[in-house]
Structures are given as structure tokens and as C-alpha cells.
Amino acid sequence: MKILVCISNVPDTTTKITFTDNNTQFNTNGVQFILNPYDEIALARAIELTEGGKGTVTVINVGEVSTEPTIRKALAIGADDAVRINAKPHDAWFVAKQIASYIQQNSYDLVLTGRESIDYNGSKVAGMLGELLDIPSVSIIKKLDIEGDLAVVEREIEGGKEILSIQLPFVAGAAEGVAEPKIPNMRGIMSARTKPLAVVEPVEVSTNLTFSGFEIPAARGQVKLIPTDDSASLIGLLHTEARVI
Amino acid sequence: MxxxxxxxxxxxxxxxxxxxxxxxxxxxxxxxxxxxxxxxxxxxxxxxxxxxxxxxxxxxxxxxxxxxxxxxxxxxxxxxxxxxxxxxxxxxxxxxxxxxxxxxxxxxxxxxxxxxxxxxxxxxxxxxxxxxxxxxxxxxxxxxxxxxxxxxxxxxxxxxxxxxxxxxxxxxxxxxxxxxxxxFKALVKEVIQSADKVSLPDAEIVVSGGRGLKGPENWGMLEELASLLGAATACSKPVSDAGWRSHSEHVGQTGITVSPNLYIAVGISGAIQHLAGVSSSKVIVVINKDPEAPFFKVADYGIVGDAFEVVPKLIAAVKEYKASA
The missing domain is CATH 3.40.50.620 (HUPs)
Structure with a gap:
């Protein structure tokens, strides 16, 4: 079984978000970039599913050369090889078109992404890939098992879950529950340096969206502290002042 | 058009x-x-x-x-x-x-x-x-x-x-x-709905608990408060990582992002990753023993106090409010 895991390079979760150039550029100064946490879950499951010679795991990233440390991290965790599409990832459509084009030339049995990237919080790439390749896509999965060419998948829904049976190949976005992220060991880190990392030039994509700028949410007013003894008065305030109950 | x-x-x-x-x-x-x-x-x-x-x-x-x-x-x-x-x-x-x-x-x-x-x-x-x-x-x-x-x-x-x-x-x-x-290559085999619970992403009120609650056995009072308010329950990442609550309740940057009218955080210090998931809530209430907890900086209302003392008082107050309404 051949599995492709799509990974993104995102600011670390502890990053304080600031912008430059009149709020049009994300300030990367001093920001540590990491493998998107949900992609780590997807990668961990892909490795589990192919363990013991049952298949291979390729990771693919659309990014400039600066994303290679993140790609090497994925190789250290246990991916067999990697592909970097040499382009700035403008938006989800651009990324999906690049990856779809690569998949059309190198077929895979399963394509995994994270449920969303923690920077723009989109969960668009999985669905777009599914449509471009005309195969099923599931946006947020909590569990994934494969038996032959059929997968059993748990999908998150509001207030519950859905169990699906899906024919391979398909695309799915992994969330917590699918697997525990794996920490690279020393052997993984050593071998990651020599594992193949192919660099592929991008295909041309016409854009349908342009980025205008960022805004920082307005700061909240001063917190109103209520004495512990008077805790009960909170309920009245929530009703009469905040009007939320 | x-x-x-x-x-x-x-x-x-x-x-x-x-x-x-x-x-x-x-x-x-x-x-x-x-x-x-x-x-x-x-x-x-x-x-x-x-x-x-x-x-x-x-x-x-x-x-x-x-x-x-x-x-x-x-x-x-x-x-x-x-x-x-x-x-x-x-x-x-x-x-x-x-x-x-x-x-x-x-x-x-x-x-x-x-x-x-x-x-x-x-x-x-x-x-x-x-x-x-x-x-x-x-x-x-x-x-x-x-x-x-x-x-x-x-x-x-x-x-x-x-x-x-x-x-x-x-x-x-x-x-x-x-x-x-x-x-039709992906077919639904089963739909499992927890009927009695308010769905977290849709909830107008969320009652959320953190490590300050000390253990899963102490969630009863949060569930009671949530049920009285018609709220969904949620938790912080350390809580779902410890297995006290299910991952589907984990609110934060790597969990669910919520934007309810009212978010009540009990015993959650307010790590930046957690705040990210709740910052678009309209009103935030923070209950924490530690007056230095970063969560107070983004809260609208705060009570510095022990959850085990404060939450029962709130439950009583909600019951009273509901009886008079």
C-alpha cells in the first residue's frame, strides 16, 4: 500500500502572532516553524498502517526551501521518502492543484492530510484533492482502519460520530484519535538525512482569491473580578449586564 | 443570478x-x-x-x-x-x-x-x-x-x-x-449520536474544565452546571491528553475552536493555545485559584477562588435564577 501524507509547515502553537507592513505580512521574526500537529497524527497513522513491509509512506509539502527542516522531521519520524513542490503555498486551491497534479503521475492508495492547518485553519485541501481526483474525501476523521481495499473510518459530526465504509483510494483529514504522534528516535534522525527528498517544480494555477490583509482582534476590556463570597452574583450579571443567559 | x-x-x-x-x-x-x-x-x-x-x-x-x-x-x-x-x-x-x-x-x-x-x-x-x-x-x-x-x-x-x-x-x-x-464509494454504516448532550461547536454556552479540577471524578459539578444552563461541556488539552475527557471536548488551537455567547472556564490557566480556541467567545468567565492565571487577562468576568467552592455556589444561583424566571 502506498500512502501519501500532505504536510504543512506552520508557526509553533505558542507563537505570539504579529504582523508587519501595515498588517499584510505575518511577522516570522523569531517564530519557530513546526510540522502541523494534525499532520503529525496523519503521518503516525500512515506509518502504523505500513509497518512490517506492508507499504510505503511518502510525505509531500508545497513550500520553499525553508520548509526542508520540517520535511526532514517527517522523514525522521518514519516517512520513507519526501517530495517538495518548490513554491510558496499561496492558498488551499494552489496547494491542492500542485498535490493533485503530483498524484496523477504517481498513484497512491490513500492520501492523508491533517484536519486543518493551525495557521489559516482551513480544511480545504482534502476536499479539493478528492474532487480533483474524483475520489471520496472525508474532512475530519477520528479513526482509520484498512482491510484490503476497504477502509472503516470514524467521522466527527456535531454531538456524535458516523462510521463510514470507504473504497480505496480516498483522501481524509486526520484529527486526534486517529493515532498518537510519534517522536523521532536517534536512528530516525540519522537516517532522515539520507532519505530521498525530491524537489518538483510547480504547475501553473489560476488564482480565484487574493489576500488583502490581517486584523488583530480588539482587546477585551478590563476583567470584572467578583469576590469569592459573592460568586452567586455572577449569574445576575450574566443575565442583566452581559445578557448571555 | x-x-x-x-x-x-x-x-x-x-x-x-x-x-x-x-x-x-x-x-x-x-x-x-x-x-x-x-x-x-x-x-x-x-x-x-x-x-x-x-x-x-x-x-x-x-x-x-x-x-x-x-x-x-x-x-x-x-x-x-x-x-x-x-x-x-x-x-x-x-x-x-x-x-x-x-x-x-x-x-x-x-x-x-x-x-x-x-x-x-x-x-x-x-x-x-x-x-x-x-x-x-x-x-x-x-x-x-x-x-x-x-x-x-x-x-x-x-x-x-x-x-x-x-x-x-x-x-x-x-x-x-x-x-x-x-x-457512492463512501457509505455511512452507522450514526452514533449522544442525544442528551449539547453539541460543542454549535453551543451558545460552554462550560469548560481544566487540570484545576484534579480528576475526571470531579466533572459532575461541571456537567450539572452545564445542564442547568443548556450548555455543552468542554476541556483543556491536558485534560483530554490525560484521558479524563474525550478528545472531542478538547477546545484550543489543536482541538475545537468555539465561539459561544458565554464561555465559562473552570480551573484552566489559559495557555496561549487554549486562548486561541476560545478568543472569539462573546463573554468569557474565568474561575481560577491563581490570581496570576493568564486567562484573567482575556476574561470579562473573573472569580479568584477554588472551583470546588465556587461552582456549587453558581449551581445554586442558577437554580434560584431559573426558579424566579
Whole structure:
């Protein structure tokens, strides 16, 4: 079984978000970039599913050369090889078109992404890939098992879950529950340096969206502290002042 | 020209987020001087189909087909795209629910449309400019985009837009889509709903607990408070990582992002990753023993005190308030 895991390079979760150039550029100064946490879950499951010679795991990233440390991290965790599409990832459509084009030339049995990237919080790439390749896509999965060419998948829904049976190949976005992220060991880190990392030039994509700028949410007013003894008065305030109950 | 709204249902009933999306789509239709058509797929309870009209829907397309009884992402996307073409809709609106997140990208590709997902306010339209705003960096910022394509797909974040009643005809029409066998490769085997619980992403009030509660056995009081307030329960990452609560309750940057009217955090210190997931809540209440807890800096109301002392007092106060209301 051949599995492709799509990974993104995102600011670390502890990053304080600031912008430059009149709020049009994300300030990367001093920001540590990491493998998107949900992609780590997807990668961990892909490795589990192919363990013991049952298949291979390729990771693919659309990014400039600066994303290679993140790609090497994925190789250290246990991916067999990697592909970097040499382009700035403008938006989800651009990324999906690049990856779809690569998949059309190198077929895979399963394509995994994270449920969303923690920077723009989109969960668009999985669905777009599914449509471009005309195969099923599931946006947020909590569990994934494969038996032959059929997968059993748990999908998150509001207030519950859905169990699906899906024919391979398909695309799915992994969330917590699918697997525990794996920490690279020393052997993984050593071998990651020599594992193949192919660099592929991008295909041309016409854009349908342009980025205008960022805004920082307005700061909240001063917190109103209520004495512990008077805790009960909170309920009245929530009703009469905040009007939320 | 028209606006098409996909009216998602759960267990035969349209959801609150669906009515929010209808009201939102109506406002866009008014702004662009066009009509609003809804499409409902699958079984809905009798009487439900009359509801979109109350919120400004001119026409309701009803798809009733045994093969489409359960949600099938690929097939539903095909049906919605087909309806959009038939209605000559240049804007398709959905709720950014779990299902909506699966549908929107597929519909956008089918229609060659730009996709704005998780949008939190009405688009700014001037001439051919069409600007949308969404949260980015898990609520740490907003990003503004311009959709430059002729066709547009917009998914609206739950709890971001007020439901507005506005009477329109809401004429119900049967819509018989063309079904492609290749769209049925993913089939629903089972739907498991926890009926007694309020769904977290849709909840208007959320009661959330952190490590300060010391153990899973102490969640009873939070559940009681939540149930009295009609709230959903949630937790911080360390709590779900420790297995005290399920991952589906984990709110934060790597969990669920919520934007309820009221978020009550009990025994959560407020790590930056947690704050990211709750910062778009309208009102935040923080209860924590530690007056230095960073959560107080972003709270509207705070009580510095022991959760085991404060929460029972709140429960009593809510009971009293409800009895007098």
C-alpha cells in the first residue's frame, strides 16, 4: 500500500502572532516553524498502517526551501521518502492543484492530510484533492482502519460520530484519535538525512482569491473580578449586564 | 443570478447554524439584489421545509431520494453543484459545520469558484470587489481575502451571525438530481449520536474544565452546571491528553475552536493555545485559584477562588435564577 501524507509547515502553537507592513505580512521574526500537529497524527497513522513491509509512506509539502527542516522531521519520524513542490503555498486551491497534479503521475492508495492547518485553519485541501481526483474525501476523521481495499473510518459530526465504509483510494483529514504522534528516535534522525527528498517544480494555477490583509482582534476590556463570597452574583450579571443567559 | 443556501439537517431537523446561514445568505441576496434558493437533501420532518421561508428563502429545493438519506460527501456536493448551475447561482452558502467543511471545497472545485471558509461576517461588496473576513491562527487574528472568481462558495462559522426572521414565499419544489455511481464509494454504516448532550461547536454556552479540577471524578459539578444552563461541556488539552475527557471536548488551537455567547472556564490557566480556541467567545468567565492565571487577562468576568467552592455556589444561583424566571 502506498500512502501519501500532505504536510504543512506552520508557526509553533505558542507563537505570539504579529504582523508587519501595515498588517499584510505575518511577522516570522523569531517564530519557530513546526510540522502541523494534525499532520503529525496523519503521518503516525500512515506509518502504523505500513509497518512490517506492508507499504510505503511518502510525505509531500508545497513550500520553499525553508520548509526542508520540517520535511526532514517527517522523514525522521518514519516517512520513507519526501517530495517538495518548490513554491510558496499561496492558498488551499494552489496547494491542492500542485498535490493533485503530483498524484496523477504517481498513484497512491490513500492520501492523508491533517484536519486543518493551525495557521489559516482551513480544511480545504482534502476536499479539493478528492474532487480533483474524483475520489471520496472525508474532512475530519477520528479513526482509520484498512482491510484490503476497504477502509472503516470514524467521522466527527456535531454531538456524535458516523462510521463510514470507504473504497480505496480516498483522501481524509486526520484529527486526534486517529493515532498518537510519534517522536523521532536517534536512528530516525540519522537516517532522515539520507532519505530521498525530491524537489518538483510547480504547475501553473489560476488564482480565484487574493489576500488583502490581517486584523488583530480588539482587546477585551478590563476583567470584572467578583469576590469569592459573592460568586452567586455572577449569574445576575450574566443575565442583566452581559445578557448571555 | 441567485444565492443558493444548503440547509443542513440533523436527525430530520434543520440546525440552528442552518438558520444562521440562511439569514446570512438572505443578507447577501439583498445586498446583491437577487433571490435566495435553499436546497435540502435527505429526510426532513414534515413542516421543516416551511421554515426556510420564515428566514427569507424565496424557493426551497427538496431532494428526496433513498440513496441520499444519509450524508454522502461526494454525492451531496454533486447535487448542490447541480442545483447551483440550474438556479444560475453565483454564490453558494453553507454552514462551516463538520459536514460543511467536507462539502464546500468539493463544490468550489466543481463550480470553478473561489472558496472562503469559516467566514465570520458579511462580505464587503463594492462594485466587483467581494471581501470576506475569517479567523486565522486559530482566533489569534483575522484574515481578509478578496474572492476574484465569478462564482463564490462561502462557509459561515457557527455562532457568528444572528438569525433574522424575514418572511418570504419559500415555495417548495421537488428537485431530482442526476446521480453518479462513482459518487457512492463512501457509505455511512452507522450514526452514533449522544442525544442528551449539547453539541460543542454549535453551543451558545460552554462550560469548560481544566487540570484545576484534579480528576475526571470531579466533572459532575461541571456537567450539572452545564445542564442547568443548556450548555455543552468542554476541556483543556491536558485534560483530554490525560484521558479524563474525550478528545472531542478538547477546545484550543489543536482541538475545537468555539465561539459561544458565554464561555465559562473552570480551573484552566489559559495557555496561549487554549486562548486561541476560545478568543472569539462573546463573554468569557474565568474561575481560577491563581490570581496570576493568564486567562484573567482575556476574561470579562473573573472569580479568584477554588472551583470546588465556587461552582456549587453558581449551581445554586442558577437554580434560584431559573426558579424566579
Amino acid at each position: 441567485a444565492v443558493l443556501i444548503y440547509t443542513e439537517n440533523a436527525g430530520g431537523k434543520f440546525k440552528k447554524s442552518t438558520f444562521e446561514a440562511i439569514s446570512y445568505a438572505r443578507a447577501i441576496a439583498d445586498e446583491t439584489g437577487t433571490t435566495l434558493t435553499a436546497i435540502s437533501i435527505g429526510d426532513v420532518d414534515p413542516g421543516e421545509l416551511a421554515l426556510p421561508g420564515k428566514y427569507g428563502t424565496d424557493k426551497v429545493l427538496h431532494v428526496c431520494n433513498g440513496q441520499l438519506k444519509n450524508f454522502i460527501n461526494q454525492a451531496y456536493a454533486s447535487v448542490i453543484a447541480e442545483a447551483a448551475k440550474k438556479e444560475n447561482a453565483d454564490i453558494v452558502v453553507l454552514s462551516n459545520s463538520f459536514s460543511g467543511r467536507g462539502l464546500a471545497p468539493r463544490i468550489a472545485v466543481k463550480l470553478d469558484a473561489g472558496l472562503a471558509d469559516g467566514v465570520i461576517s458579511l462580505p464587503e461588496i463594492s462594485g466587483s470587489q467581494f471581501r470576506v473576513k475569517k479567523t486565522a491562527f486559530s482566533g489569534k487574528a483575522f484574515a481578509i481575502f478578496e474572492l476574484t472568481s465569478a462564482k463564490k462558495v462561502i462557509s459561515l462559522s457557527p455562532n457568528a451571525y444572528q438569525v433574522v426572521e424575514k418572511h418570504a414565499e419559500g415555495k417548495i419544489e421537488e428537485f431530482i438530481p442526476e446521480l453518479k455511481p462513482t459518487d
